[in-house]
Amino acid sequence: MSEFSVIGKRVHNIDGTEKVTGSGKYTFDVVLPNMLYGKVLRSPHPHAKILKIDTRRAKRLVGVKAVVTGKDTLGRKQGIWRRFPELCDEEILCREKVRYIGDAVAAVAAIDEDTAEEALDLIEVEYEPLPAVFDPMEAIKEDAPQIHEGVELNININRHIEWGDVDEAFEKCDHIREDKFKCSSQAHVCMETHDAVASFGHNGKLEVWTSSQSSYYIQRLYADMLDMNESDIRVHNRHTGGGFGSKFELDSAQFPAAILSQKLCQPVKIVLTREEEFTATKRRTPMYYFTKLGAKKDGTMLAKEVRVITEGGAYTAMGATALYLTGFFSSFPYKYPNYRYDGYRVYTNTAVTSAMRGFGAPQSTFVGESQIDMMAEDLGIDPVEIRRKNGMTPNYEVPGQAFIQSCGLHQCLDKIEEHINKQGKLPPNHGIGVSAYGFMSGGIFNWFNTPYAFSAAVVRINIDGKVDVYTGTCDMGQGSNTTLAMICAEELGVRLEDVRMFSGDTGICPPDLGAWGSRQTLMGGNAVKRAAAECKQQLIEFAAAKMGVNIVYDLDIKDRWVHLVDRPERGVSYFDIVKEAIRGKDGVAIMGRGHYTPHRKGMISPAYSFGVQAAEVAVDPETGRYKLVNVTTAHESGTVINPLGIEGQLEGAIMMAGGYGFCEDQPMDEGKILNPSIADYKLIRSLDMPETDILEIDTYEPEGPFGAKEAGEGLTNPTAGAIGNAVYKAVGVRIYDLPITPEKVLKALKEKEKQAKKAKK
């Protein structure tokens, strides 16, 4: 019998009816009176000086209203790492130089999209191509072309994490492995591409509709770039057709649209094409991994040393965070007494690499989980057992780095072991691979340098008892509106249908850092819970006065019933108390405020979620092709607020994480992405999707609202590693670079056959 009335129930998403009737409006659908359509001109060169831009012919085309270049901007550079101005290196509309194929140089506003597109062809840009470099291993050399002035060896940033003494510890190991891996890029492929409608009024204020994960970040970055007050910019949050980490940085739909609108005082809409989405928005960070693991012969791991070089692309963006997190999560989910990580992010003349669901952890998990399986085999230990031996436990401190309160890793391992045993003997060429992960539940980093609390909410109870929640969080489909509404309803003691959410509108909602780093359930949830609690307290005060109960009794509200905790049958209707409380407060609606910023929780996250995944593959050894048969995941994310939501996040994560291992790739030639279309960029469809099973483990996280933690991002970590391990189990070959394609598998099988023949001689 659940102690909760709302939390844990299977409910419809509160915006569900809009989505299944097609009535929900996305930025893609926004049409304003007097609106113009914009298009962006982009560099065809990976590295070049801009000598001249002649926009005269474009301006003369009938239907064109404005053409802008970098010269029409304030020439500022921006980036998310605002605490470190040298890392804010992106102009968006380039003035002197372009640094990747797709870098924006001009934009047009016209009466329709076709005219805008035609105008692009009429803009004459004179470039002086410069030598370009595409591979970080080349870009880091002395003689490589310098991409950003003053940045030696193109090293954008480096990160170091260390505890214990790895060198000493390696001496004590019985067995050491050194391995190299290459993690590929990945495209977000949001179904709604980046888009924005920017509307400057004659009063000098800016209104923006944009598909975004953080209205506040976009608002602040606009303010930086346009030299405006934040408060003169209002960012609206319509439905967002996917984010996955791609939509909380100022992009080349948003900024040019604003510059154009500023000139014209008309709304300007820019919608990136799918090709621009692939080539000119940000992507997952490709990484070269060098990792050394040392253990005792009983499987206890003593030391791990990791070196990573990442392909940064042309600008910093969020790449610095991915660099750090990949190093941090390379130590997860195990207790390493000695650990050292050195990571370098290197600029290259390629599309910018930044944040994508998992933020460096899918890469570190693929590498770490592959290597630990190899270590297990070397030592003759069962793969689940070695993980059990070293796995994190509750109340573990990652030395000097983070404190892990709740942790259900071991229960997950047990469940997966049970699942694997149940499968019995597998058919030939089938294999099950295991992969374990841990992930943060709300990044603490404040490189954005916000003065605001990380999350804030206002709750208002109206005369009819209905509740309005105002919070800056953004729902990009992950269901945060529903989750937060459930938290509010549970805290206040009303039903989900009594709650209405206003989210992500900077004009009326208090700031929230947005949907990234898996923070909204824990941080936004805490803010909403506190705001609701403040309202509840006011109602309880009135109820106590009205009911005149003995002072020893406590009152609570559950399911619209304000009652004595010890005698629940004695109470009054919530609706009546609301009316009286408002009357008692001179007619003022009941309001509560809440906010949350993690204090003294380390610098990474206040809580971590864990899980273990088992993937079964069936390999065709003659072609190397394999099918994803089943992916079973045991995971724990504290109290489950929205079970339907979590299942959706898990299955969706498998599609994305599975794709990372199975088929998604962005091959390049001289900095040009060769497959910028959904036809050519391979995605898992319904016929390719494996059967998915979820084994929910119960845990409780003290830091989270009602004990909840994140779910959707951590689950993107394990699948590539699970697939790699499964292929090895099935046919005995290991692939060290993603994605694991049939051609690579076949090549490895043939090599193995050759080696076997040699050995026989």
Add this chain to the structure above:
Amino acid sequence: MINDFEHFAPKTLKEALALLAKYGDDCKVICGGQSLLILMRQGLVSPKYIVDIKGIAELSYIKDGKDGVKIGATTTHRAIEKSPVIKKKYPVLAEMENRLASIQTRNWGTIGGNVCHGDPAGDPVPVLIALNAILTVAGAKGTRNIPVENFSLDYFEVDLKDGELLTEITIPAPPPRTGTAYTKFNVIESDLATASVAASVTLGPGDGVCQDVRIALGAAAPTAVRAKKAEQVLKGKKITDALLKQAGEVAATEAEPISDIYASEEYRLELVRVLVPRMTKEALARAKKA
């Protein structure tokens, strides 16, 4: 962005041919548009005139006869996939259609459009080659019949002269004891072929000697090709695993695949080596049951 054009929607074949004769190479034919519209949206093709033959009812049919089946060029993939006649008599055709792109594409796209597009990775042509199909092409000067294996000339280039329109595909009734099989290799189930093979085996009377065999390769050369040398390895012989393997090796010598972002040349050749024996063996099994 699509450049605008003048649009004609003839209701009869005669009207269509007259329009093609009038506008020559300034015009393009559209039917399902599942290939053409992609090219037009990307600005790769910009005809001044479009002759839209979607509405020509007389070109959409599946006519069964004792000599074989005749399929009108504007018959949709979906109609072929669902046709009881096709499923019964030429199941390989229905199977191939079932794996072609998506249901949406099959509902509107046509077999004629696909064949005329000339994509060597297209699904229908290798199967039609294995089935010994004949294409009928109509023009101002009359009609001509072309064996399907001669229709594709080069990448996206087919034997259609100015003013000509593909009108019909004739698939002869298979000889007794014939089986045909097709598969395409891809990573995503509904994707275009990385390499594909269609094979047809006709057994002689009695003891299982292969009387005739046809092997067609897709996505393994600038056009779909018949692997005639591989066929010779098997023709007139009793098919064994060793012979099948040999046929695969020989077929690989008749292929000239490219390397691209999906697969290297070597890998495509390896796929030919593996899929030719597999499909021939499958065709043989079907022939035995026929």
Add this chain to the structure above:
Amino acid sequence: MKKQLKFKVNGQPYELFVKPKTLLVEVLRDLVGLTGTKRGCNSSSCGACTVMLNGASVKSCSVLALQANGAEVVTVEGLAKGNQLSPLQKSFLDHGSYQCGFCTPGMLMSSTALLAENPKPTKLEIKEGIDGNICRCTGYNSIVRAITAVVKGEYKEAK
């Protein structure tokens, strides 16, 4: 030069004049004003623009508007009967078969067309039925479950 387009959308007749290059999806979204149908790609690959044309599912970005002359088109806005959602819509809600919702109209149209043609599809046929539609959020299995529930008769059509 514009040509006449006379067709029905969700049972309602429309008479429009369109440039021949206009795609069906453009007419539906920009002229008829029904923005439920989305666009997600330029290569006829994603399925977000799926509608029903004379009962068959098609990608409206890959059909010339003029080819819909005389035809009956159904979009996501035409699935509900008055204020009653269709069985599939209700099932999608119950099974959480959507997240960001951008692919959802297309998914619903593909599912509706599938069941209209074949009310008792197998699980494989259900997966085939939506294979032309990309979803980046749900992982498809919840959509398959929603369709399966309708096939099993768990939802009744509104009268």
